[in-house]
Amino acid sequence: MEIAHEPRMHTMCGGSEADAEVFRSILSRVGDKWSMMLIGMLQDGPMRFTELKQMTSGISARMLTHTLRQLERDGLVAREMFAEIPPRVEYRVTPLGRTLIAPILVLAEWASTHQSEIAAHRLKYDLETDA
Amino acid sequence: MEIAHEPRMHTMCGGSEADAEVFRSILSRVGDKWSMMLIGMLQDGPMRFTELKQMTSGISARMLTHTLRQLERDGLVAREMFAEIPPRVEYRVTPLGRTLIAPILVLAEWASTHQSEIAAHRLKYDLETDA
DNA sequence: CAGGATCCGTGGTGATACTG
DNA sequence: CAGTATCACCACGGATCCTG
Numbered sequence: 001m002e003i004a005h006e007p008r009m010h011t012m013c014g015g016s017e018a019d020a021e022v023f024r025s026i027l028s029r030v031g032d033k034w035s036m037m038l039i040g041m042l043q044d045g046p047m048r049f050t051e052l053k054q055m056t057s058g059i060s061a062r063m064l065t066h067t068l069r070q071l072e073r074d075g076l077v078a079r080e081m082f083a084e085i086p087p088r089v090e091y092r093v094t095p096l097g098r099t100l101i102a103p104i105l106v107l108a109e110w111a112s113t114h115q116s117e118i119a120a121h122r123l124k125y126d127l128e129t130d131a
Numbered sequence: 132m133e134i135a136h137e138p139r140m141h142t143m144c145g146g147s148e149a150d151a152e153v154f155r156s157i158l159s160r161v162g163d164k165w166s167m168m169l170i171g172m173l174q175d176g177p178m179r180f181t182e183l184k185q186m187t188s189g190i191s192a193r194m195l196t197h198t199l200r201q202l203e204r205d206g207l208v209a210r211e212m213f214a215e216i217p218p219r220v221e222y223r224v225t226p227l228g229r230t231l232i233a234p235i236l237v238l239a240e241w242a243s244t245h246q247s248e249i250a251a252h253r254l255k256y257d258l259e260t261d262a
Numbered sequence: 263c264a265g266g267a268t269c270c271g272t273g274g275t276g277a278t279a280c281t282g
Numbered sequence: 283c284a285g286t287a288t289c290a291c292c293a294c295g296g297a298t299c300c301t302g
Contacts, residue, residue, distance in 0.1 A: 017188065019243070020168060026242035026249075031162025033295075037151060049264050057148065060296055065265060075252030086263045087302085096248060103234075103241045110234045111157035112150070117227060118157075121206030164275075180284050191276055196285060217283045218282085 029074060034059055034067045036104055039076065039097055046080075046092040076100060160205060165190055165198045167235055170207065170228055177211075177223040207231060 030036060034056065041047060041055055053064050068091060071077035076097035082088040093101075161167060165187065172178060172186055184195050199222060202208035207228035213219040224232075 022246045023167070023239050023242050024164065026238070026246070027162045027167070030238070031158045033155065036154070036158070053264095061265070062267095062297085063295060066295090073253055073256040074249050075256075081264095084263095087265090089264060096245065096252075099245065100241060103237045106234045106237045107157070107161070108154050110231060111154050114227065114230065115153045115157070118205045121227075122204055125204040125206075184284095192285065193277085193287095194275065197275090212284095215283095218285085220284060 029070065030100070030104065032067070034063060035071060038064075038067060038071065038091075039093055039100065039104070042077065042091060042093045043098070043101060046090040049089050049091070052091065071097070160201065161231070161235065163198070165194060166202060169195075169198060169202065170224055170231065170235070173208065173222060173224045174229070174232060177221040180220050180222070183222065202228070 037056055038052065041052060047055075049064070049068075052068075053059060053061060056064065059067075068077060068079065072079050075094055078092050078094050080090045080092070082090070168187055169183065172183060178186075180195070180199075183199075184190060184192060187195065190198075199208060199210065203210050206225055209223050209225050211221045211223070213221070
Protein backbone atom coordinates (compact mmCIF):
# COMPACT_ATOMS: atom_id res chain seq x y z
CA MET A 1 0.00 0.00 0.00
CA GLU A 2 1.00 3.58 -0.39
CA ILE A 3 -0.29 4.95 2.84
CA ALA A 4 1.48 8.18 3.70
CA HIS A 5 3.33 8.22 6.97
CA GLU A 6 4.07 11.86 6.58
CA PRO A 7 1.52 14.54 5.93
CA ARG A 8 1.07 14.91 2.20
CA MET A 9 0.13 17.88 0.17
CA HIS A 10 -2.35 15.69 -1.62
CA THR A 11 -4.58 16.35 1.30
CA MET A 12 -5.17 19.70 -0.21
CA CYS A 13 -4.46 19.51 -3.89
CA GLY A 14 -4.54 15.97 -5.09
CA GLY A 15 -7.74 15.14 -3.31
CA SER A 16 -10.67 16.78 -4.97
CA GLU A 17 -11.07 19.94 -6.92
CA ALA A 18 -13.30 21.12 -4.13
CA ASP A 19 -10.49 20.84 -1.58
CA ALA A 20 -8.28 22.95 -3.78
CA GLU A 21 -11.04 25.52 -4.04
CA VAL A 22 -11.51 25.63 -0.29
CA PHE A 23 -7.82 25.99 0.28
CA ARG A 24 -7.59 28.76 -2.28
CA SER A 25 -10.48 30.64 -0.79
CA ILE A 26 -8.79 30.51 2.61
CA LEU A 27 -5.49 31.57 1.16
CA SER A 28 -7.02 34.50 -0.62
CA ARG A 29 -8.75 35.62 2.52
CA VAL A 30 -5.60 35.32 4.55
CA GLY A 31 -3.17 36.24 1.82
CA ASP A 32 -4.43 39.68 0.99
CA LYS A 33 -2.63 42.80 1.96
CA TRP A 34 -4.19 43.59 5.34
CA SER A 35 -6.17 40.71 6.83
CA MET A 36 -3.37 39.07 8.77
CA MET A 37 -2.05 42.32 10.07
CA LEU A 38 -5.49 43.29 11.35
CA ILE A 39 -6.00 39.97 13.10
CA GLY A 40 -2.60 40.48 14.62
CA MET A 41 -3.51 43.94 15.86
CA LEU A 42 -6.71 42.69 17.43
CA GLN A 43 -5.26 39.79 19.32
CA ASP A 44 -4.58 41.86 22.44
CA GLY A 45 -8.12 43.14 22.74
CA PRO A 46 -10.89 45.07 21.01
CA MET A 47 -10.00 48.14 19.00
CA ARG A 48 -11.90 50.94 17.38
CA PHE A 49 -11.92 51.77 13.70
CA THR A 50 -9.67 54.76 14.03
CA GLU A 51 -7.25 52.99 16.33
CA LEU A 52 -6.87 50.23 13.77
CA LYS A 53 -6.40 52.77 11.03
CA GLN A 54 -3.67 54.56 12.93
CA MET A 55 -1.81 51.43 13.97
CA THR A 56 -1.99 49.85 10.55
CA SER A 57 0.15 52.35 8.78
CA GLY A 58 -0.56 52.75 5.14
CA ILE A 59 -4.08 51.42 5.05
CA SER A 60 -6.87 53.53 3.62
CA ALA A 61 -10.27 53.84 5.26
CA ARG A 62 -11.76 52.10 2.28
CA MET A 63 -9.57 49.04 2.58
CA LEU A 64 -9.86 48.95 6.34
CA THR A 65 -13.63 48.85 6.08
CA HIS A 66 -13.57 46.35 3.28
CA THR A 67 -11.09 44.00 4.94
CA LEU A 68 -12.91 44.10 8.26
CA ARG A 69 -16.17 43.28 6.47
CA GLN A 70 -14.61 40.23 4.86
CA LEU A 71 -13.16 39.05 8.14
CA GLU A 72 -16.51 39.61 9.79
CA ARG A 73 -18.29 37.70 7.07
CA ASP A 74 -16.03 34.72 7.64
CA GLY A 75 -16.56 34.90 11.39
CA LEU A 76 -12.94 35.70 12.13
CA VAL A 77 -13.64 39.14 13.54
CA ALA A 78 -16.69 40.49 15.36
CA ARG A 79 -18.05 44.00 15.06
CA GLU A 80 -19.88 45.78 17.82
CA MET A 81 -21.63 49.10 17.32
CA PHE A 82 -22.51 51.37 20.19
CA ALA A 83 -25.45 53.73 19.80
CA GLU A 84 -23.60 56.81 20.90
CA ILE A 85 -22.77 60.18 19.50
CA PRO A 86 -20.21 60.30 18.10
CA PRO A 87 -20.58 56.68 17.02
CA ARG A 88 -18.24 54.06 18.41
CA VAL A 89 -17.48 50.73 16.81
CA GLU A 90 -15.26 48.06 18.26
CA TYR A 91 -13.71 45.11 16.52
CA ARG A 92 -12.37 42.00 18.17
CA VAL A 93 -11.09 38.61 17.09
CA THR A 94 -13.50 35.74 17.52
CA PRO A 95 -12.42 32.38 18.95
CA LEU A 96 -12.38 31.10 15.38
CA GLY A 97 -10.16 33.98 14.40
CA ARG A 98 -7.78 33.10 17.18
CA THR A 99 -7.30 29.59 15.90
CA LEU A 100 -5.93 31.11 12.72
CA ILE A 101 -3.12 32.93 14.48
CA ALA A 102 -0.95 29.88 15.09
CA PRO A 103 -0.94 28.67 11.47
CA ILE A 104 -0.13 32.15 10.29
CA LEU A 105 2.70 32.44 12.77
CA VAL A 106 4.17 29.25 11.38
CA LEU A 107 4.21 30.83 7.96
CA ALA A 108 5.54 34.12 9.33
CA GLU A 109 8.36 32.28 11.02
CA TRP A 110 9.17 30.46 7.83
CA ALA A 111 9.28 33.78 6.01
CA SER A 112 11.49 35.27 8.66
CA THR A 113 13.84 32.30 8.66
CA HIS A 114 14.28 32.01 4.92
CA GLN A 115 13.93 35.60 3.73
CA SER A 116 17.63 36.14 3.21
CA GLU A 117 17.99 32.87 1.37
CA ILE A 118 15.13 33.82 -0.92
CA ALA A 119 16.50 37.29 -1.46
CA ALA A 120 19.82 35.75 -2.47
CA HIS A 121 18.12 33.44 -4.94
CA ARG A 122 16.22 36.33 -6.48
CA LEU A 123 19.34 38.38 -6.85
CA LYS A 124 21.20 35.54 -8.49
CA TYR A 125 18.30 34.70 -10.77
CA ASP A 126 17.88 38.29 -11.89
CA LEU A 127 21.56 38.68 -12.62
CA GLU A 128 21.70 35.51 -14.68
CA THR A 129 18.53 36.40 -16.51
CA ASP A 130 19.52 39.91 -17.47
CA ALA A 131 22.78 38.62 -18.93
CA MET B 132 8.66 43.26 31.47
CA GLU B 133 6.31 42.32 28.74
CA ILE B 134 8.14 39.38 27.31
CA ALA B 135 5.75 37.18 25.41
CA HIS B 136 5.53 33.61 26.58
CA GLU B 137 3.39 32.70 23.65
CA PRO B 138 4.24 33.44 20.08
CA ARG B 139 2.87 36.84 19.21
CA MET B 140 1.74 38.19 15.93
CA HIS B 141 3.80 41.27 16.69
CA THR B 142 6.69 39.25 15.50
CA MET B 143 5.41 39.89 12.07
CA CYS B 144 3.30 43.01 12.14
CA GLY B 145 4.05 45.07 15.21
CA GLY B 146 7.77 44.75 14.81
CA SER B 147 9.00 46.81 11.92
CA GLU B 148 7.45 47.84 8.69
CA ALA B 149 10.16 45.83 7.01
CA ASP B 150 8.98 42.63 8.67
CA ALA B 151 5.49 43.25 7.45
CA GLU B 152 6.83 43.79 3.97
CA VAL B 153 8.82 40.58 4.05
CA PHE B 154 5.83 38.65 5.29
CA ARG B 155 3.63 40.14 2.62
CA SER B 156 6.07 39.33 -0.12
CA ILE B 157 6.18 35.72 1.05
CA LEU B 158 2.43 35.56 1.32
CA SER B 159 1.94 36.90 -2.15
CA ARG B 160 4.35 34.37 -3.56
CA VAL B 161 2.74 31.54 -1.68
CA GLY B 162 -0.78 32.86 -1.67
CA ASP B 163 -1.33 33.17 -5.38
CA LYS B 164 -3.55 30.87 -7.29
CA TRP B 165 -1.15 28.12 -8.31
CA SER B 166 2.16 28.18 -6.43
CA MET B 167 1.20 25.97 -3.54
CA MET B 168 -0.53 23.47 -5.71
CA LEU B 169 2.52 23.15 -7.93
CA ILE B 170 4.86 22.65 -5.00
CA GLY B 171 2.45 20.03 -3.80
CA MET B 172 2.49 18.25 -7.13
CA LEU B 173 6.27 18.23 -7.24
CA GLN B 174 6.88 16.84 -3.81
CA ASP B 175 6.84 13.23 -4.99
CA GLY B 176 9.47 13.77 -7.63
CA PRO B 177 10.38 15.70 -10.77
CA MET B 178 7.71 16.38 -13.33
CA ARG B 179 7.62 17.67 -16.85
CA PHE B 180 5.82 20.77 -18.03
CA THR B 181 2.99 18.93 -19.67
CA GLU B 182 2.56 16.56 -16.75
CA LEU B 183 2.18 19.50 -14.43
CA LYS B 184 -0.26 21.13 -16.80
CA GLN B 185 -2.40 18.04 -16.98
CA MET B 186 -2.43 17.36 -13.26
CA THR B 187 -3.09 20.95 -12.33
CA SER B 188 -6.49 21.16 -13.86
CA GLY B 189 -7.55 24.58 -14.93
CA ILE B 190 -4.16 26.16 -15.30
CA SER B 191 -3.16 27.77 -18.58
CA ALA B 192 0.25 27.29 -20.13
CA ARG B 193 0.88 30.96 -19.60
CA MET B 194 0.24 30.82 -15.87
CA LEU B 195 2.08 27.55 -15.46
CA THR B 196 5.17 29.04 -17.06
CA HIS B 197 4.87 32.24 -15.11
CA THR B 198 4.31 30.58 -11.75
CA LEU B 199 7.17 28.15 -12.26
CA ARG B 200 9.46 31.05 -13.16
CA GLN B 201 8.57 32.83 -9.94
CA LEU B 202 9.14 29.73 -7.88
CA GLU B 203 12.42 29.17 -9.64
CA ARG B 204 13.47 32.75 -9.02
CA ASP B 205 12.87 32.32 -5.31
CA GLY B 206 14.80 29.07 -5.27
CA LEU B 207 11.78 26.97 -4.33
CA VAL B 208 11.75 24.98 -7.55
CA ALA B 209 14.55 23.96 -9.86
CA ARG B 210 14.30 23.70 -13.61
CA GLU B 211 16.33 21.32 -15.72
CA MET B 212 16.38 21.40 -19.51
CA PHE B 213 17.49 18.47 -21.59
CA ALA B 214 18.92 19.12 -25.03
CA GLU B 215 16.73 16.64 -26.81
CA ILE B 216 14.25 16.67 -29.60
CA PRO B 217 11.51 17.05 -28.74
CA PRO B 218 12.65 19.18 -25.82
CA ARG B 219 12.21 17.90 -22.28
CA VAL B 220 12.13 20.04 -19.19
CA GLU B 221 11.83 18.77 -15.65
CA TYR B 222 10.89 20.66 -12.56
CA ARG B 223 11.56 19.60 -9.00
CA VAL B 224 11.27 21.10 -5.55
CA THR B 225 14.49 22.29 -4.00
CA PRO B 226 15.38 21.57 -0.38
CA LEU B 227 14.31 25.12 0.39
CA GLY B 228 11.03 24.47 -1.33
CA ARG B 229 10.51 21.40 0.81
CA THR B 230 10.80 23.40 4.00
CA LEU B 231 7.77 25.34 2.87
CA ILE B 232 5.56 22.30 2.64
CA ALA B 233 5.05 21.85 6.36
CA PRO B 234 3.91 25.44 7.03
CA ILE B 235 1.53 25.21 4.11
CA LEU B 236 0.13 21.94 5.34
CA VAL B 237 -0.59 23.59 8.67
CA LEU B 238 -2.64 26.18 6.87
CA ALA B 239 -4.28 23.60 4.66
CA GLU B 240 -5.28 21.62 7.70
CA TRP B 241 -6.71 24.73 9.29
CA ALA B 242 -8.70 25.39 6.15
CA SER B 243 -9.94 21.84 6.06
CA THR B 244 -10.88 21.86 9.72
CA HIS B 245 -12.75 25.14 9.72
CA GLN B 246 -14.17 25.32 6.24
CA SER B 247 -17.68 24.36 7.25
CA GLU B 248 -17.67 26.81 10.10
CA ILE B 249 -16.57 29.58 7.77
CA ALA B 250 -19.10 28.61 5.16
CA ALA B 251 -21.81 28.79 7.81
CA HIS B 252 -20.68 32.25 8.87
CA ARG B 253 -20.69 33.47 5.30
CA LEU B 254 -24.15 32.14 4.71
CA LYS B 255 -25.47 33.75 7.85
CA TYR B 256 -23.76 37.04 7.12
CA ASP B 257 -25.07 37.17 3.58
CA LEU B 258 -28.59 36.43 4.66
CA GLU B 259 -28.57 39.11 7.33
CA THR B 260 -26.99 41.59 4.96
CA ASP B 261 -29.41 41.10 2.10
CA ALA B 262 -32.34 41.61 4.44
C1' DC C 263 -16.37 58.94 14.27
C1' DA C 264 -17.07 55.55 11.03
C1' DG C 265 -18.06 54.83 7.23
C1' DG C 266 -20.26 54.98 1.89
C1' DA C 267 -19.78 56.28 -3.11
C1' DT C 268 -17.14 56.97 -6.95
C1' DC C 269 -13.28 57.02 -10.07
C1' DC C 270 -9.22 55.09 -11.64
C1' DG C 271 -4.49 52.83 -12.12
C1' DT C 272 -2.22 48.48 -11.72
C1' DG C 273 -1.43 43.72 -11.80
C1' DG C 274 -2.91 38.99 -11.89
C1' DT C 275 -5.27 35.72 -14.80
C1' DG C 276 -7.23 33.62 -18.97
C1' DA C 277 -7.85 32.83 -24.15
C1' DT C 278 -5.88 32.59 -28.33
C1' DA C 279 -2.44 32.24 -31.71
C1' DC C 280 2.22 31.42 -32.87
C1' DT C 281 7.37 29.26 -32.52
C1' DG C 282 12.22 26.80 -31.87
C1' DC D 283 7.20 19.59 -26.23
C1' DA D 284 7.61 23.66 -23.98
C1' DG D 285 7.03 27.46 -24.24
C1' DT D 286 6.31 33.09 -26.09
C1' DA D 287 3.42 37.07 -27.62
C1' DT D 288 -0.58 39.59 -27.57
C1' DC D 289 -5.06 41.07 -26.19
C1' DA D 290 -8.62 41.58 -22.88
C1' DC D 291 -10.94 41.26 -18.38
C1' DC D 292 -11.61 42.17 -13.78
C1' DA D 293 -10.47 42.23 -8.79
C1' DC D 294 -7.43 44.62 -5.69
C1' DG D 295 -6.21 48.65 -3.80
C1' DG D 296 -5.64 53.84 -3.36
C1' DA D 297 -7.44 58.78 -3.60
C1' DT D 298 -10.96 61.80 -3.09
C1' DC D 299 -15.26 63.50 -1.75
C1' DC D 300 -19.53 63.00 0.77
C1' DT D 301 -22.77 61.58 5.02
C1' DG D 302 -25.58 59.95 9.40
